[in-house]
Amino acid sequence: MRKTTLSRLKVLLIDEVDVFLSEKFYGGMYTPSVFLKDPKIKSLLDTIWHNRQLRTLNAVKETPAYKACKNRFSNWTFLLDEAVKGMVDALQSYQSSTYSVKNDRIVYIEGESLAENVVRGYDTVWAYYHEKQKGFISEKSLETNVGIIISCGTFSYAHMPKDFGYITGVSGTLRTLAEAEKNILHGVYGIVKSTFMPSVFGKSNRNYNPMNDVEAAEKSEYFTRIRGEIDTMCNAQRAILIFFDSEKSLLEFYNSDVLSSIKQSVQLITERVSAKERETYIKRAATDGKVTLLTRTFGRGTDFICRNQQVLANGGIHVLQTFFSKELSEQYQIMGRGARQGDRGSYRIILLENDLEWVLGGDWENEVKKKKGSTLYAALDEERRKLYEIKCAGKKYGIVQCEPAHNDSKGFLDGLIAGDIDIAKKFLLEQNRGPNIDSGISRTVLLMDATGSMSSLLSATKDTVCTMFERASAILREKKLPSDIFSMQFAVYRNYNSDEKKILEASAWETKGSSLRTFMNTIDSEGGWGHEAIEIGLQHAAKESDTAESISQVILIGDAGTNTRSEVASKRAEYGESYWKNSRFSKPTYYQDELQKLKDKNIPIHTFYLTESAKDDFQEIAKETHGRCEPLDIRSSAGVAALTNYVTEEVLRKAAGSQGDDAVKLYRAKYGKTSFTS
Missing domain, CATH: 3.40.50.300 (P-loop containing nucleotide triphosphate hydrolases)
Structure with a gap:
């Protein structure tokens, strides 16, 4: 008689359904990684840090430090090679990622607090080296916090509950749910029965x-x-x-x-x-x-x-x-x-x-x-x-795009449990594939207004960024071009009533949408003061253009025009020039000056404005740099799709080089268009 094994169904208990459907859970991701440390890895990092001329994988492979690492990790050389690509690429631009030093650690701003347990790829590793060189990080901290980063998957919290046989719970906020949230409970998780019980204490x-x-x-x-x-x-x-x-x-x-x-x-x-x-x-x-x-x-x-x-x-x-x-x-x-x-x-x-x-x-x-x-x-x-209904629609859009990565990560986990090394190696290679440093990479800075009225934009960007990367890669493959020849950086600007750490926040340069999505999870909209500090965002882009890799283009999205020269002066006075003098923004700048720097390098700025009041300034910026300018209604469901299409089109136009316009035509034919103008 054949023996069968019965598996027990798991039960998920939920306390407060609105927390279950919140952005941190329903829209959140779990991205486990391994920080591989070894004296030979430290020696390799030292070599790359002190020899900036090592700009290709082959050049690094010739070093004794690489060869020692290769012998140490002989079965995982493919991961070592991908890590080296990431190291070399990040070394050119790590200072653009906004960080601070606290308690002998590199820390990042997340909302109102500083997070000490965050690693933003090799940007963080090189930040440790940089601050050690300046004397702000100890040798012990450096040795403790540098190594090879191995990503082990991307798991969606929204998809995890589907592994449970039953879902139940108690909540005091069921009646306050938006219609879109009720639809999620019914359609996504099959929660169709609810019971309302009156308070034992009677009427409030x-x-x-x-x-x-x-x-x-x-x-x-x-x-x-x-x-x-x-x-x-x-x-x-x-x-x-x-x-x-x-x-x-x-x-x-x-x-x-x-x-x-x-x-x-x-x-x-x-x-x-x-x-x-x-x-x-x-x-x-x-x-x-x-x-x-x-x-x-x-x-x-x-x-x-x-x-x-x-x-x-x-x-x-x-x-x-x-x-x-x-x-x-x-x-x-x-x-x-x-x-x-x-x-x-x-x-x-x-x-x-x-x-x-x-x-x-x-x-x-x-x-x-x-x-x-x-x-x-x-x-x-x-x-x-x-707004919340639109936000929920965008969240659903983002969660759908995360499902393939979630399922692949589950497959990797199953392979590990089963001891299938081939599945593990194949997955880890794809998960940790580094940038194409041996060829030219198209680099796009996405500049976004992050003041109070822009919460819908920030949420939509987070929810669509993975789709942007996936679609761009698919079109490049169809055009028989490398799918990894572009990278993006997200940078958000505010105004002079935000302190110097919050007036501009920037991500690392990324070749994967999931990493940028993680960065956007830390960004909140706040403040607002009439015309916004676009000059600070353009100044950041101009500095990025001064790096060895430079940048290919800038995409600017906002709902307010630029500060005038007199407004820059009066708004900086909110904190006082003595405050700004000791910050990253010690000298005042103006959007015309930063615009000219980008214009001189033939770097186009594509602008997308959310209100009529921003239209004139955004049209001028685009016209001056031969960029594209479009209105964008992000406070509508169609705006989420429009945002995805606008950004992906311009990424493709640059990444595909001479085939850029053809790549955009193919994209529009494959994914549709939302009343575009050329």
Whole structure:
């Protein structure tokens, strides 16, 4: 009788469905890698670092250090060769990737914090060498943090749940899901049954009316309105929790003159507060007259239990939100920090008008005036809903494109488990294939405005970048050209109200879309100040053009025009010239000057503008450099496809050389077009 093995079905339990569908999970990737360290590898890196003339794989192969590595890893020479290509390529441009040095480590900005466990390919390796040479990194840190990087796959979190036989869970945010999210649950994961259970504490005793309890204030009044809310609650002997979008905005209020008279009695709860102190602060937050400032992170899952009968009798805990959530579910979670378990409580929202740029667009100043009053919340909520539906559509687009890589990575994992070395070697070769350094590579800088109104663009770029690479490679192969003869760098610019680390952030030069997608996961839209610092973005592109590899072209996407000379001067004064003098941007520059540098080198700038107010400047920049200029409506579902097509076409036009126009025609025939103009 044949023996059969029964495998048990796995069950996935979900706590809070909106977290399950969030961008970090549903749109996120897991990219495991191995950092191979060895004295012989260190010797090879030393050799390449000290001999910049070694610009080809064959040249490196002639060195004793390479030959020693080859003997040490004789069964994996193919991976060594691909690593060398990556090393040599990155050595020419590693300084363009934005990093800092902290605690003897190379660190990168991710949102509001510095990440110490991030490696951006060989850019990070050479950054260690560079800072060691300057005396800012120790020899011990260098030896610990350099080696050969071996990528072991790209796994999509969105596809992992499909490996489970059953999916179930509990959530307090099911009713707040957008229609697109409900469709994902039903169509992608087959979750078709839901049960709503009433609270055991009965009807909520929260005092909140969106028609009266949501207001937007000008910058000059914003902090004063928040302070007024504090005084009202303290006078009533109640407790108040005030949630801020970021630690930066929280500290701006905390250190303002408006709060100075009571600053010493105010407590802060941020990610920097230790777990032990946090527990004490949370208990203290529900006492009468207590003022607590918190970052948005603590608006979810933090229980502020009020046992003070005087506070409850006076109306309970008051929750004040000082920003407009991009997802309705987050707003409900923050609201739910008060009036818990049947207790009394209240909730209000006080918004800074400038911060509404992300939801109202570039013309936010006029739009917010129209919407002020009792209709403000309804109007903002409707615009948020539209944006989120579009974002979900783009997210779905991105997840579909990740499926082949996810399945290939699973196949590699199965091969490892089965001990099939041939499958493992074939996969690792493709996963770690280096740039084509022995031939000329077309290099494209994609410059993007990353201010408040541009969140849709940043999300769409992240969701489509893998498709851009895959389609461009496929067309090049059809034209019988190498598919690895192009690379891209993403760079985002903001304005002079961002500090020097955030006014410009740039990725490494990449030949794989997945690496750029990972970089975009760290970028958030923030700020906004009329005309934006395009001159800073063009300055970055001009510096890249001064490297040995130079650049082939620039693609510029934004929704605001360029700063004038007088605006550059007045905006730099926000921090003061003494601040900028000690930064990467010590000298002021202007878009005309940087444009001329690129023009002198015949580097075209293709521009895509999102608003009519940016049209004239973007047309001028494109015309001056013989680039292409198009409108782009990224706040529509068609805009996601248009973004993909515009960028991929221009990458192909350069990468295919004399066959560039034919490659674009083939692309349009194969993938369709969305009302293009030549």
